[in-house]
Amino acid sequence: MSTASLPRGRYRRKDVVVAVCFLAPATAVFVMFGFYPLVRTVWLSVAASDIFGNVTGFVGLDRYADFFADPALRRVLLVTLAFVLATVLPTLLIGLFLALVLQARVPGIGFFRTLMATPFAFSAAAAAVVFDIFYSPSVGLFNGLLDLAGLPVAQWLTDPATALPSLALVSVWRDLGYAMLVFSAGLQAIPESLFEAARTDGAGRWTLLRRIVLPLLSPTMFFLLVVSTISSLQTFGEINILTGGGPDGATTTLVYGLYQSAFAFGASDYGLASVQAVVLLVLVMVITIIQFRFLQRKVFYG
């Protein structure tokens, strides 16, 4: 099609109709399931509602003040950040390590790569149920092993100090496969000729890793960092099944606090829940912007 012959910014009527037809389904879905809930959430966060969730009036920023004034509510922000750090960093580091190890050219490596990637295929609910059995205080696998080794047993999910790391372990275990797969794809995209050239120049393993692999892998790493951070911020299933936000609020993240305010225990404080949803939205945006602004500069796109 010779759009070049048309004046800038002008399209044929036929093209516009076709474009609208292609855009309409996606736009309809976005409006219905994306924009409408978003606008409604913002509206609910400045409105009062009754126990059935019906809006009863406008309260301005009162609920935001409630949220930031209450230390117990504010604490979910710290818990959320701790959870993100405890899941994203290990996932990326161990994922990279596994991907490097699984680059080895040995027979049957494809089998092991597939094996390592399988946790990714588990749903959060299924993984959480299995780990719930492992963590069980009296008849769990982990405490059984500790006992067998003559070590003191741990209170995996019932001690506020260990509950968050225990939850993070489930998340890391599940996300690791995905990180490893993406890293592997990134590694395989690095041209073999670069390694050969470096080796000819006498570069050792560490130099290869530091000077060639890591710089060329930086776009992959950046992508994973953004995606894992966002998905970690949205974790719900593991928390709901394993700890229910406890003990003593030690694992109540923003998403879980939102759920508790809106739905748990017959409560329906949609106002407070929406405040938390808006805070989550802003948090995701800020973190993503920071990552794009500051980290992208260090990314080497080859």
Next chain:
Amino acid sequence: MPPGRILRGISVAVSAVMVTSVTACGGEGDGFSGQTVTFWHSMAGKNGEAVAKLVADYNGRNTGKIRVQAIYQGKYNDALTKLRASIQSRQTPNLVQVFEIGTKLMVDTKAVVPFADLAQAGGFSLDDLEPGIARYYTVGGKLQSLPFNASAPLLFYNKDAFKEAGLDPDKPPTTLAEMAKAAKKLTVKSGDSVSRYGFVASIDGWLVEQLLANAGVEYCDAGNGRAGAATAVNWNTPTLKGIVDFWSTSVKDGVALNVGRNNTDASAAFQAGRAAMLPFTSANLRDIIGGAKFEVGVANYVRPDDAEQGKGGVFNGGGSIWTLAGHPKEQQDAAFDFLKYLASPEAQATWSTSTGYIAVNAKAQDTATYQEVLKTYPDFAKPAEELRAAADVPAAQGCLMGAMPQARDKMNDIVESVILGRATPETAIADAETAMTPAIQSYNKSVGQ
């Protein structure tokens, strides 16, 4: 492709999708022309299997006429959330099982038909229902729902461990102080590692509610919510402080195992012999006795130390089945017919003996099914006897309050924060009371009370 044809193509595709999805929802595809009754419940595991068995039996008797679709909707709290959403979108099931503390909330939704009205129209006598249990679900002088699964709190104990520790297996503890003493003797330690705890209890506000009732202490004001709408909880009492103190001290001293809020972890620890006593619901009586490799003792629930015997008593836990309004008359009649079946002596006998719930129909005790099981497991009679022995005072009937589900969760917070050493019983109770007041007020305001 010209745009006109594209648009036509899209509209054809969309309508095709809509038609298929409508048929997928509406038709059964097997020419069934009778009434379909949807029934939401929260029974999982062995108890879920028992519900499925009852439903299959009923459907078998009504082939071609009525078909009950039982759908598991998650735990009580999750099911209640889904129900509220369904009321808002006017897509309610015909019947729904709701836990006992959702009673006031269900009445206040104004989306239900009182069971007493249905019973009167359908010629069903309410006299056969256990009076104590029916009283719990009677609000405004009317029985609101059909009590279906009524449980009582019990103290399960390991008779073998009792003998081993030099305790009389026929004399289980009756008060918290006796329980603390027995727990100390039952605990087996080597150094810091405990191989058997004196008792295990999941952090569950229900256990506390029952202890308070057993002590004859009202849980909320307005005559435990029976004389009018409750406006505050009555937690700042020496009795509650004593209970929380007993619990946290036991955990701190290493005689009680803290499993957090997970009920299943508590019963698993008991069944595995890792803890010698278990305060628990009768709902899993069959399962607990069947799953333990030692002789299980079943005793009445303990009472706080400052309580006089006979002043209070435990009340029913579990839940009842509610009929939702706004469905066609024929469907509602079919739903009521199913409720009549569930309340029948035969169905209740099957239900009670395969779970541990109390038969809500007193005549169930006379059935062959019940008598047969009672011969092997005499303990099945205990929960009902325990309930009947409760004093006739509001304190022993449980608090009727719309914000009750939140109150139970707050009670969990109290117990948990003290066990974890984050608060003293005094501060934890005061904080929770302060947090409950606005929750109760906002509830009462939104239902116009």
